[in-house]
Amino acid sequence: MHYYHGISVLSVLATGLLGGLAKPLSPPWDDIHIKHSWNTVPRNWESLGHPPSGTTIDLYIALKPQRENALVDALYEVSEPGHPRYHAYLTKEQVAELVAPRPETLELVNSWLEHHGISSSSISMMHGSNTLMLKGVSVTQANTLLRASYQLYRHVERDETIVRTVGYSLPVELHWHVLTVAPTTSFVSPRTQWQTPRNRSDRAVKATPGEPATTLLSRAKVNNVTPSFLRWLYETETYTPNTRGENVLGIVGLLGDYPIPADLTAFMQKYRSEADDATFTVVEVNGGGSHPNKEANMDIQYAEAIAYPTPHIFYSASQSDTDTDFAIWLEYILDQENIPQTISISYSHEEHSISREYATHVCEQFAGLAVRGVSVLVSSGNDGIGRGTCLRDDGTIRFGPTFPGTCPYVTVVGATTDYEPEVGADLSGGGFSDYFERPWYQEEAVSTFLQHLGNQYQGLYNAPGRGIPDIAAQAIGLPIFFNGNEQKESGTSLATPVVAGIISLLNDWLISTGQRPLGFLNPWLYGRGFRGLNDITVGSNPGCNMDGFSAILGWDPVTGLGTPNFHKMLVILR
Incomplete structure (x- = not known):
């Protein structure tokens, strides 16, 4: 089992990634412009009003990289047949360098969060990345931070609820440094907006005139x-x-989904009997899954059916937002x-x-x-x-x-x-x-x-x-x-x-x-x-x-x- 760990923004400061700046910059945080908004509540959603007192959310803040097009340029170089760097893939550290934010970006964002009283203990920076995670932010505090109006929304057809805002804003100074904040304005249904199978009856097989x-x-x-x-x-x-x-096939399970091992065994025994010992490794992400379902089963069963005996890893991610x-x-x-x-x-x-x-x-x-x-x-x-x-x-x-x-x-x-x-x-x-x-x-x-x-x-x-x-x-x-x-x-x-x-x-x-x-x-x-x-x-x-x-x-x-x-x-x- 593997678990994700972030590193504190303060540790980033301590390691000198901010270029040795001695104190936070202090721009006018009250000069606010809209970052993203919808004109109305998205179709098929209705507001149930403000969420209960004490409701918290985890805010995910994506920062713009210092070298804006470097990652995609590198991708095409290593992916285009005939290019001198074709298949010269990058390491984890090289990718991290390409997506790293500007030092002043981290400094500004840290100053902004400090201005709004966000505790440093609740802030982590994803290792080797350009994103911050703010854990357990109260909805009241999020509303102030983002000039938002988080409410509880219900999908009228599926009776599912989410906490969202139809718009949010950032200080003008941050628009050039912050790409997006989530969850904010994305109205994705917790389940049925995701990939869901359709049940279809078998088609009848009929001969056509002259068909052999x-x-x-x-x-x-x-x-x-x-x-x-x-x-x-x-x-x-x-x-x-x-x-x-040496060769591994990975399958991603979101929303807490994970496959049932006994069902894989039964499937392989019937449809590929020489591979009835097929198995897979489960790697838990962000706490792991707790929802055995068809989605995960069909993913693992058909990947194994084709690629056995290649090792398979199923990534089971918790049902987060x-x-x-x-x-x-x-x-x-x-x-x-x-x-x-x-x-x-x-x-x-x-x-x-x-x-x-x-x-x-x-x-x-x-x-x-x-x-x-x-x-x-x-x-x-x-x-x-x-x-x-x-x-x-x-x-x-x-x-x-x-x-x-x-x-x-x-x-x-x-x-x-x-x-x-x-x-x-x-x-x-x-x-x-x-x-x-x-x-x-x-x-x-x-x-x-x-x-x-x-x-x-x-x-x-x-x-x-x-x-x-x-x-x-x-x-x-x-x-x-x-x-x-x-x-x-x-x-x-x-x-x-x-x-x-x-x-x-x-x-x-x-x-x-x-x-x-x-x-x-x-x-x-x-x-x-x-x-x-x-x-x-x-x-x-x-x-x-x-x-x-x-x-x-x-x-x-x-x-x-x-x-x-x-x-x-x-x-x-x-």
């Missing part, structure tokens, strides 16, 4: 999408991992000397439910992970082009892509179903980010799709934004075990660990031949790796009461570049 009997038999396999079918479909069944302890769950886990993993070469994350929420500043900070944390040589796979969501009607608070309709998939520094996994042909599943999340510009590695592929799309849906999405997904895999009607019972589930929570397992096998081969792991996949995928994928040209992802995008030749916002073919990808790497 062999094709019908192949298509019948889709009603039984087992690990054996997936390993056959994506051509991993003949590969056996060689490195064992949903506004900081990603950030807290990322702080933990970035502080580790050794990180799994491949990581699977099946949690996501609507991009527009969080602030641009907070999304930017978390995205940069993912860049810090990628520059260390980690392939991060995240789910694209299960709501097609958007959840419900996609009606925004201002009365407009806007498609709703999911975060962290919209971050350009992760690889996003969509959903497929059927076989001969394999088609884009209607639940496959896809679209274009409102927060992040289209990265250079996507320019050609995404531009081609947009030319094909023409004026359809014009104004309902951000055409210059980062497009998702990048890749896809089977996600409809896959069996899992939960609490000893077998059931079928659907969703990109299943596709994501499948793809992660395949990437982990590729990393195993690279390491076994004395090479560096793949690291950040996207520059390679869009440059050469797409030739090792099965292009999906049928299917769509309806949502927002519309038909959604369509899968076409090449990249599309339903299945990305396609589904993996392990052996073709291996040939490209040789």
